[in-house]
Amino acid sequence: MASNHADEVVFRFVPDDEFLTMLRTDFKSVTMITPRSVTRIARRTIARLPSGFELQADIYFRDSRPPAPRPALVFMHDWAGGKQPALCGDRQCNFFALQDNMFCVALYYRQPGDGRYPAALQDLKCCVRWLRSIANEYAIDTNKIVAMGSSAGTQ
Secondary structure (H helix, E strand, C coil): CCCCCCCCCCCEEECHHHHHHHHHHCHHHCCCEEECCCEEEEEEEEEECCCCCEEEEEEEECCCCCCCCEEEEEEECCCHHHCCCCCCCHHHHHHHHHHHCCEEEEEECCCCCCCCCCHHHHHHHHHHHHHHHCHHHHCEEEEEEEEEECHHHHC
8 A cells, every 4th residue: 555645756665674774785775665564644634824824744553552651853854946845754764753753743844935934933833833733643652752854854
């Protein structure tokens, strides 16, 4: 079964150990590849902002209801030339969901054309509120939510 979104991106599912080996040996080759035990939900709308912007995220998790609350990770992509990138944080979110059973979110925050600073920070805060709102459903430890990103996503 492959996950698709509006861009018709199709993912290949591989055994978990094969995914980890691919990451170690050729990081760049791990594109549109998901470990079998990770569930990936593409482009879920997590909020509709007053401006009309739909705040979306790709969601990754291994167990929908683990026995104990787990940490969550929000990944914020780089600038991507002012447009929403495809597959932001895909490798990182797959890895942390698989390896550490984290609930991971790759956030498609507002680019400069959709909102200037502090828009991205507001979007991150909105995502954290959303994570807290679904914490019981997905066993998320609300005291262990971390954000990471690449390039502009780290500001």
